[in-house]
Amino acid sequence: MKVINVLLTFLGSLVKSIIGKNSKILRILKGLFYFRLPGNKYLIANYKELKRTRSRFYLFQINHLIVAFDSGSLNDNRGIGRIAKNIFNELSKKIYLSKACNNVEFHIRQLDDCDPDQIDFYFFSSIHWVDSRYLSKSVIMIMDTIPLDLNLYFPKADVKQWRELFRDYAQRSIGIITISEWSAGRISKHLDIALDKIKVIPPGVNHFIPHSIYPLLNLKTSPYVVFVGSDDFHKNIDIILEVFRSDELGNLKLVLVGDNKSAGERCKKFINKDNVIFLGKISDAEVAKVISNAKALLCPSLLEGFGLPPLEAALHGVPSICSNRPALNEVLKNAAIFVEPTNISSWRQQIRRVISDSDLRETLVLEAQTVAKKFTWEIFLNNVLTHFHTLKMGANDVSYPSHHREQ
Numbered sequence: 001m002k003v004i005n006v007l008l009t010f011l012g013s014l015v016k017s018i019i020g021k022n023s024k025i026l027r028i029l030k031g032l033f034y035f036r037l038p039g040n041k042y043l044i045a046n047y048k049e050l051k052r053t054r055s056r057f058y059l060f061q062i063n064h065l066i067v068a069f070d071s072g073s074l075n076d077n078r079g080i081g082r083i084a085k086n087i088f089n090e091l092s093k094k095i096y097l098s099k100a101c102n103n104v105e106f107h108i109r110q111l112d113d114c115d116p117d118q119i120d121f122y123f124f125s126s127i128h129w130v131d132s133r134y135l136s137k138s139v140i141m142i143m144d145t146i147p148l149d150l151n152l153y154f155p156k157a158d159v160k161q162w163r164e165l166f167r168d169y170a171q172r173s174i175g176i177i178t179i180s181e182w183s184a185g186r187i188s189k190h191l192d193i194a195l196d197k198i199k200v201i202p203p204g205v206n207h208f209i210p211h212s213i214y215p216l217l218n219l220k221t222s223p224y225v226v227f228v229g230s231d232d233f234h235k236n237i238d239i240i241l242e243v244f245r246s247d248e249l250g251n252l253k254l255v256l257v258g259d260n261k262s263a264g265e266r267c268k269k270f271i272n273k274d275n276v277i278f279l280g281k282i283s284d285a286e287v288a289k290v291i292s293n294a295k296a297l298l299c300p301s302l303l304e305g306f307g308l309p310p311l312e313a314a315l316h317g318v319p320s321i322c323s324n325r326p327a328l329n330e331v332l333k334n335a336a337i338f339v340e341p342t343n344i345s346s347w348r349q350q351i352r353r354v355i356s357d358s359d360l361r362e363t364l365v366l367e368a369q370t371v372a373k374k375f376t377w378e379i380f381l382n383n384v385l386t387h388f389h390t391l392k393m394g395a396n397d398v399s400y401p402s403h404h405r406e407q
Contacts, residue, residue, distance in 0.1 A: 056131075057122070059111040060091065062385055065120045065392060066111065072129035078230070079308070080126040080143070083203055087125055090204075090381040106385050121174065121388055127166050135172040139391070142166075142176055144183045144305030144327075146234050148190040153233045167191045175391055177384065179203050179306045182327040199387050202331070204377030205311045208288035224253035224277075225321075225351060226294040228287060228309045229301075236300040236323070236341050237263045243347045244275055252355065253277060255294070257287055292316040296354045296361070299323060302341050307331050311375065314368030319361045321350050335368035 057068040069091070073084040094108045122134040125141045147154040147162050170176055170191045176198045178184050184198045229235045237256070241263060244254045254276045256263070261278050279290065291297060297313040299322040307328045310320035314335065322328045323341035337354060339346045354361060 058088070058091075059114060059119070060095075060108055061111055062106055062108050062388065065388055066114055066118050067388060068119050068122045068134075070122065070124045070129055070131070072131075073124070073126040076126065076128070080128065082206075083141075083143075084125045086204060086206065086377045087381060087384075090377045093378075094381070105382065120392055123384075123388075127169055130169050132169065135169060136174075138169075138173045139175045139177060139388070140169060140173045142170065142178050142183070142187055142191075144178075144303070145186045145190045146303050146305070149186060149303055150234055162190070175199060175387070177201050177387065180327045180330055182330055183305045201380055201383045201387070202375050203306060203308065204380045205308060205315065205372045205375045206284070206377075207312070207315045208284045222251065222253050223295050223355065224255045224293075225296045225298055225355075226255045226257060226291055226313075227298045227300070228257045228291070229299075230259045231261075231263045234302045234304075236302045239300050239342060239344065239347065240298055241276065242344050243351070247275075248348055249275075249351060251275075252295070252351070254298075255279060255290060257282060257290055288312075288316060291318055294318050296321055296351065298347075298351075299328065299336075300339075300341050300347070301325065301328070304328055310336055311368060311372040314365055314372050317365050319354055319364035320368065321347070321354060332368065332371060335371045336364060 056071050058071055060067050060069065069088070071084075071088075073080050074088070075081065076084065091108065094104070094106060095110060097104050098107045098109060119137065122131075122138045123141075124130045124138060127140050127142050130138065130140060145162065147158050151159045167190075170187070170193055176187060176193060178187055178198055178200055179202055181200055184195060184200050187193055187198055188195045227237060227240055229237070231237055240254065243249075252275070256276070256278050257280075259281055261280055282290070291313050294313075295318075297309055297318055297320045299307060299310055299320055301307075301323050303325055304323075304327045307322065310322055310328070310332055313320050320332070320336040322332065322336045322338055324338040325341065328336070329338065337350050339350050354364070
């Protein structure tokens with residue numbers, strides 16, 4: 001892998017030196033290849049190249065529309081921040097393609113400034129970062145309403161914020177975008193929003209190049225399953241720790257990635273330290289490395305708005321065992337093994353089954369890869385931009401072109 005990384009880095013430098021920084025060819029390449037190469041040498045359309053105007057907004061002319069994209073959620077350390085970065089990276093890619101090609105569906109250029117009255121929409125990729133001054137022209141993304149679905153287990157202040165402030169934001173906005181039919185139904189119920197005001201546009205699935213200088217302990221020689229996520233209540237991490245409380249799974253290890261070390265503190269009295277490994281927060285490329293060497297990914301969430309980790313795992317040839325919950329069923333269908341989230345014996349049984357049955361693992365991976373390929377950030381952004389144009393025309397029920405996902 002190190003040899004490949006060196007070759008990719010060298011290739012990026014070589015292409016730049018041959019065709020020059022301002023070449024139209026380089027613009028096209030930047031638009032087509034927007035993944036980072038190791039060593040920070042890359043041919044990439046990166047949001048950091050964009051210019052921020054009007055304090056926190058990036059202004060874009062998209063065909064005949066002017067849209068202000070809020071940059072606040074770029075600072076979010078949760079999944080919200082990852083989604084925002086992918087949106088802006090894709091916008092940056094489209095800017096390069098617009099400069100290099102004439103036959104593109106959306107001609108996009110960044111504006112240094114414009115008259116505020118000319119702005120058609122303000123787009124907020126998370127309701128947590130909405131600026132209420134712009135609500136009359138706002139399109140807001142809401143991933144889920146889990147703090148309301150599981151309100152007894154979230155801080156009262158968070159629940160109140162959703163029931164009062166966020167409900168007000170959603171009702172006063174022009175439109176809502178969410179990531180699954182399940183989430184759309186919950187948003188409609190909890191925030192008292194008509195379903196025809198909510199557009200379902202699934203997110204893209206990232207395929208990071210596995211690359212790591214991280215010391216992966218003895219993971220290369222020991223079989224393991226992996227959990228990727230936080231210690232938030234709905235992630236249900238404690239149930240997986242309970243699964244590994246006994247030695248029924250033999251020498252199989254559990255590797256936990258993400259901001260979840262507090263779970264280890266809660267369970268340190270019974271955790272077998274040899275079988276449970278907390279890696280904490282590591283880079284996306286390092287996460288990809290850990291996932292790609294795992295026997296399976298575990299997704300025990302009590303609720304999810306979509307469920308990206310199982311699809312990301314599939315792109316690395318790794319099957320998933322997931323909670324039997326609506327959004328995960330909606331997205332994954334037959335591409336995962338489903339378990340009741342609090343049934344410890346079922347988790348142990350299905351983990352043993354997946355680990356021991358290579359044919360089952362292969363079938364699950366192929367199914368999940370087929371599903372994952374339907375979700376790209378290009379498709380996501382195309383659908384968002386199409387929705388902007390539909391809203392401008394005053395129509396709520398849009399017939400999406402071919403880039404809309406299959407239902």
